[in-house]
Amino acid sequence: MSAPRTLNTAPLTALYNADALRRIERHYAPDSTPRLMERAGATGAAKAMQLVGGRHGRILVLCGPGNNGGDGFVLARQLKQTGFDVTVVHDCDEHRGADDAVMAWASWRSVGGLTLPRMPDTDYALVVDALYGIGLTRPVEGVHAAWIDAVNEMDCPVLAIDVPSGLNADTGAVMGRAIRASHTATMIAMKPGLLTLDGPDHCGELSLHDLGLDCAAVTPPSGWQVGRELFAHLLRPRARNSHKGTHGNAMLVGGARGMAGAALLAGRAALKVGAGRVFVGMLDHAALPLDPEQPELMIRTPAEVLAGDLATCVAIGPGLGQSPAALDLMRDAVRCPATLVLDADALNLLAQHGDLEQALSQREAATLLTPHPMEAARLLRSTTAKVQQDRIASARELARRFRASVVLKGCGSVIALPDGRWFINTTGNPGMASAGMGDVLTGLIAGLLAQGWQADLALLGGVHLHGLAGDRLVAQGKGPNGLTAGEVIESARAAFNALIAGADPQDPRHSTR
Numbered sequence: 001m002s003a004p005r006t007l008n009t010a011p012l013t014a015l016y017n018a019d020a021l022r023r024i025e026r027h028y029a030p031d032s033t034p035r036l037m038e039r040a041g042a043t044g045a046a047k048a049m050q051l052v053g054g055r056h057g058r059i060l061v062l063c064g065p066g067n068n069g070g071d072g073f074v075l076a077r078q079l080k081q082t083g084f085d086v087t088v089v090h091d092c093d094e095h096r097g098a099d100d101a102v103m104a105w106a107s108w109r110s111v112g113g114l115t116l117p118r119m120p121d122t123d124y125a126l127v128v129d130a131l132y133g134i135g136l137t138r139p140v141e142g143v144h145a146a147w148i149d150a151v152n153e154m155d156c157p158v159l160a161i162d163v164p165s166g167l168n169a170d171t172g173a174v175m176g177r178a179i180r181a182s183h184t185a186t187m188i189a190m191k192p193g194l195l196t197l198d199g200p201d202h203c204g205e206l207s208l209h210d211l212g213l214d215c216a217a218v219t220p221p222s223g224w225q226v227g228r229e230l231f232a233h234l235l236r237p238r239a240r241n242s243h244k245g246t247h248g249n250a251m252l253v254g255g256a257r258g259m260a261g262a263a264l265l266a267g268r269a270a271l272k273v274g275a276g277r278v279f280v281g282m283l284d285h286a287a288l289p290l291d292p293e294q295p296e297l298m299i300r301t302p303a304e305v306l307a308g309d310l311a312t313c314v315a316i317g318p319g320l321g322q323s324p325a326a327l328d329l330m331r332d333a334v335r336c337p338a339t340l341v342l343d344a345d346a347l348n349l350l351a352q353h354g355d356l357e358q359a360l361s362q363r364e365a366a367t368l369l370t371p372h373p374m375e376a377a378r379l380l381r382s383t384t385a386k387v388q389q390d391r392i393a394s395a396r397e398l399a400r401r402f403r404a405s406v407v408l409k410g411c412g413s414v415i416a417l418p419d420g421r422w423f424i425n426t427t428g429n430p431g432m433a434s435a436g437m438g439d440v441l442t443g444l445i446a447g448l449l450a451q452g453w454q455a456d457l458a459l460l461g462g463v464h465l466h467g468l469a470g471d472r473l474v475a476q477g478k479g480p481n482g483l484t485a486g487e488v489i490e491s492a493r494a495a496f497n498a499l500i501a502g503a504d505p506q507d508p509r510h511s512t513r
Helices: 018-031 036-052 067-082 099-110 142-152 199-203 228-234 260-272 302-307 324-335 345-352 354-361 373-379 384-389 391-402 437-450 455-475 485-500
Strands: 058-063 085-089 126-130 158-161 183-187 205-209 223-225 249-254 277-282 298-300 313-316 339-342 367-369 405-408 414-416 422-424
Touching: 018 036, 036 067, 036 099, 036 126, 036 158, 036 183, 036 205, 058 067, 067 085, 067 099, 067 126, 067 158, 228 455, 249 260, 249 302, 249 437, 260 277, 260 437, 260 485, 277 302, 298 302, 302 324, 313 324, 313 437, 324 345, 324 354, 339 345, 339 437, 345 354, 345 373, 354 391, 367 391, 367 455, 373 384, 373 391, 384 391, 391 405, 391 414, 391 422, 405 455, 414 455, 437 455, 437 485, 455 485
Parallel strands: 058 085, 058 126, 126 158, 158 183, 183 205, 223 422, 249 277, 249 313, 277 298, 313 339, 339 367, 367 405
Antiparallel strands: 405 414, 414 422
């Protein structure tokens, strides 16, 4: 495959896993003044005061056995000293905690703070969750599980310190049960588990507080959050002296009997994001020779699309099916010298036929894979549950195994590159869990590739733009319920042009039409 190019990750939000965060803490803790726990507790207290407003109503602080619990004791002490009515619940042996946590507990008691072993049955203006942080590796059980269940039933704001207790900070998986926070104040650096799988449903409004630490000076980021800064240099207005050939040719193959709509959606998306010409190779011989809604699409047979030498990129899979004819087309597509995008049934065929995997590994041009979790499980000879258990590891293994750039779709889509780098995209919403959305994503990626975007950037930019288009529609009241793939195509065009113009893509003045 083609040699990887440098991606400018410097402006992006860096993501750090638990091991990296521990290295950072060990580096800074000995000489930190004030101590890191004091900084984290003070930051959490400021956030709590912001949420509560005046000093009316009681604040409940749940403190666990480790450093996260120590942060909670510092927070409780500072709130009490400011005049708030604070109740701390903690059921652990004082001597089990880390040294800093023991000191924090002592400082809480030194200001007259009381610690209760069980939750009082009363109302609160705010609950602060400081039970568990990044170190949780086993399911929450016993009394702490009961506390989490009780908090999740309360009708008041819930502030999680660092990570909602019960959520795996690396993967976003719920460890038995987890706090559903209305707000999460995460410390030092952003954790990947807050952005993918169950993380977004549990962390609420997320804020990052670096505590004045330079993480990159200690260890490189584990990954990055996708941002438009990655591809800002490609968001340029078109030259006035240009023609359709200037903006490339996107070739799409699919549309077996009964699934023509998938190929047409992909073709329309490629056209609306700016590809100069879009050819759609329809497997269904009985399909109409043109798209009545988008007659600009050039409908051909798949053989005609794959046999030519005009392709800037080839995307195969939307509505392809898994027939012998589809398998033959897959073999032809893998031999094509253009950048290749595999989606839907193309991925299922890849999972079933070892010769395709071998041929893919020998390609010189770039390959992009766009699986959802079930398709990823087939490719990895695994299960959907195992793929979802660690989405980042699954995406990276796919990228390594197939020497391809991969997006593992879902809540917090994970993009993994063959060189081991990975990203999490945070645009998009639940309304996009509907038919045809994956076909539109494939078309958007193909349209960017046709215009000369580097393969990795087309994947990152296409995923980001796809989610941005869905978010734009929700902001306009056109979802999330009932959001359709066709609407996302129109919204993506408007959002893309707004980005190029340097405008806010959510600005309604940039119409979807």
